[in-house]
Amino acid sequence: MQTPISGGLVKNAGAVAWSEVDTQEAALIARCNTGDEAACADLVTIHQRMVYSLALHLLGDRDEALDLSQEVFLRVFRTLSSFRGQSALRTWIYRIVINQARNRQRWWRRRYRSSQVSLDDHLQQFGDVESKTDVLPDRLLASKETSARIWQALDRLPFDQRTALILREIDGLRYDEIAFSLNVAVGTVKSRLTRARQTLRAELLGLRT
Amino acid sequence: MIPYVGCEYAREHLDAFVDGELSVDEQVAVESHLRWCRTCAARVEDVQLIGTSIRLGSLAPGDEDAQTVSHLQSSVLIRVRAEEELSLASRFRDMFADMRLLWPALGATSAVTVGLALALSVLHSTTRERPESLAAMIELAEPGGDHNPLMPGNSARVDRLLGYIDSDRAGGISMPRALDDGTGFESIPEQDAVFAVAAVVSREGRIANYELLKSERRGPRGRNLPTNDVEMLDAALRQSRFAPAQTPVGRAVAVNMVWLIVMTTVQTPPEPRAIRVPPASTAPVTRIPPTESLEETPLKRSDRLETSTTA
Numbered sequence: 001m002q003t004p005i006s007g008g009l010v011k012n013a014g015a016v017a018w019s020e021v022d023t024q025e026a027a028l029i030a031r032c033n034t035g036d037e038a039a040c041a042d043l044v045t046i047h048q049r050m051v052y053s054l055a056l057h058l059l060g061d062r063d064e065a066l067d068l069s070q071e072v073f074l075r076v077f078r079t080l081s082s083f084r085g086q087s088a089l090r091t092w093i094y095r096i097v098i099n100q101a102r103n104r105q106r107w108w109r110r111r112y113r114s115s116q117v118s119l120d121d122h123l124q125q126f127g128d129v130e131s132k133t134d135v136l137p138d139r140l141l142a143s144k145e146t147s148a149r150i151w152q153a154l155d156r157l158p159f160d161q162r163t164a165l166i167l168r169e170i171d172g173l174r175y176d177e178i179a180f181s182l183n184v185a186v187g188t189v190k191s192r193l194t195r196a197r198q199t200l201r202a203e204l205l206g207l208r209t
Numbered sequence: 210m211i212p213y214v215g216c217e218y219a220r221e222h223l224d225a226f227v228d229g230e231l232s233v234d235e236q237v238a239v240e241s242h243l244r245w246c247r248t249c250a251a252r253v254e255d256v257q258l259i260g261t262s263i264r265l266g267s268l269a270p271g272d273e274d275a276q277t278v279s280h281l282q283s284s285v286l287i288r289v290r291a292e293e294e295l296s297l298a299s300r301f302r303d304m305f306a307d308m309r310l311l312w313p314a315l316g317a318t319s320a321v322t323v324g325l326a327l328a329l330s331v332l333h334s335t336t337r338e339r340p341e342s343l344a345a346m347i348e349l350a351e352p353g354g355d356h357n358p359l360m361p362g363n364s365a366r367v368d369r370l371l372g373y374i375d376s377d378r379a380g381g382i383s384m385p386r387a388l389d390d391g392t393g394f395e396s397i398p399e400q401d402a403v404f405a406v407a408a409v410v411s412r413e414g415r416i417a418n419y420e421l422l423k424s425e426r427r428g429p430r431g432r433n434l435p436t437n438d439v440e441m442l443d444a445a446l447r448q449s450r451f452a453p454a455q456t457p458v459g460r461a462v463a464v465n466m467v468w469l470i471v472m473t474t475v476q477t478p479p480e481p482r483a484i485r486v487p488p489a490s491t492a493p494v495t496r497i498p499p500t501e502s503l504e505e506t507p508l509k510r511s512d513r514l515e516t517s518t519t520a
Contacts, residue, residue: 040289044282052278056268066277073285074292078303147266150259168228169263175230194224200259201252 161196353462385451
């Protein structure tokens with residue numbers, strides 16, 4: 001007999017409190033708002049790798065990612081005075097990265113749809129394809145070929161599903177942080193992750209056959 | 210006691226289980242299910258494999274990227290400084306960042322502009338200066354206005370309540386009354402003269418326009434009116450002030466009138482002739498004392514202003 005267990009997954013993204021911002025971070029934000037250039041430099045230094053990495057994963061192009069990163073920090077400094085500590089500063093910056101990437105993705109896909117990287121190019125970039133004889137017959141191990149296939153399928157996913165999965169798997173964000181970054185409810189994050197993984201799992205099943 | 214959960218429940222929570230987002234109770238329940246359900250356990254392995262594959266193929270910034278990223282700070286700060294210098298332009302650009310707002314704003318601005326232009330054109334077309342405008346037509350049609358003067362007397366009548374002119378109602382229009390005694394005409398040379406002027410006395414009591422109907426002058430200069438006299442007459446007419454004609458309800462109206470200006474000279478009668486009485490024989494001759502000097506007294510000039518209405 002099944003015992004129903006009440007789940008507590010659905011949380012409001014806006015429920016994250018001011019306590020998300022620690023004292024040191026709050027002081028840094030205050031200094032930036034007064035126009036302290038050294039504080040602005042510190043803020044960029046702390047978050048630049050994270051911003052560039054996420055931009056790179058969302059856009060898949062280093063030059064575009066670098067350009068987007070600059071735009072993100074400019075946006076951060078323009079709107080930092082409106083930051084009220086409703087989340088960690090990192091999560092707030094994630095949201096800006098995602099919004100900027102979403103806008104750029106639409107334009108990028110319209111313009112360069114025909115010149116997207118092929119699977120062969122991707123495999124060449126990540127190394128040789130392992131022989132299928134090295135793979136267990138019924139289960140696949142995490143190989144470069146599998147990874148390439150998964151990434152190819154990931155690129156075909158809708159932007160919001162792809163972003164949710166990248167934030168979860170690469171950046172390791174919690175569901176509530178992903179929800180804030182995407183400006184959606186936690187339940188929506190969960191459903192997007194589930195749909196994204198179902199699609200990728202279908203790709204895995206295709207590899208096994 | 211570990212609760213039992215079936216595959217349906219477990220599959221709903223597999224992603225959260227892998228991500229560590231379940232509560233302790235849920236985590237334990239799903240984990241116990243996975244111990245005996247190979248299908249769900251395989252699903253979990255797939256989810257974990259997907260995560261591993263994503264991390265394996267991620268474009269993690271390398272050494273080359275580290276150098277690129279290190280330049281990010283300086284380039285961002287340079288742009289921040291430049292933007293502060295051009296903050297106004299930057300704010301203006303931000304206004305157009307969201308194009309969804311631009312088009313409604315442009316549409317609203319256009320609508321307001323068109324509306325203002327229409328309103329101004331309507332106002333312009335109704336000014337009194339334009340003869341075809343409604344205001345000018347109302348002005349023309351208004352009885353008693355400067356463009357539509359009345360005739361004084363009882364022929365034109367006025368509604369006492371509403372103030373409009375109606376010939377079928379009782380009442381009359383008073384005559385305009387001259388406010389000066391003809392001093393304006395003293396500049397005209399002292400000659401007997403008669404001028405007949407058809408004029409309109411406006412609501413303000415001025416001569417709006419006039420026409421010299423007739424002029425007669427006696428004296429050595431003959432009947433023709435010299436040019437100089439015409440100018441002086443014109444100046445005198447322009448300086449003339451009247452108490453405007455009024456309706457019975459006290460409303461000032463413009464009226465037509467004929468103004469008869471007569472300048473006459475009053476002379477004393479001729480010198481009486483002395484009567485010589487023949488002397489009586491006995492009576493002493495008496496001399497009638499001479500009358501007082503009957504030298505011609507200086508001419509006293511009087512101007513008489515008369516008005517009459519036009520037919």
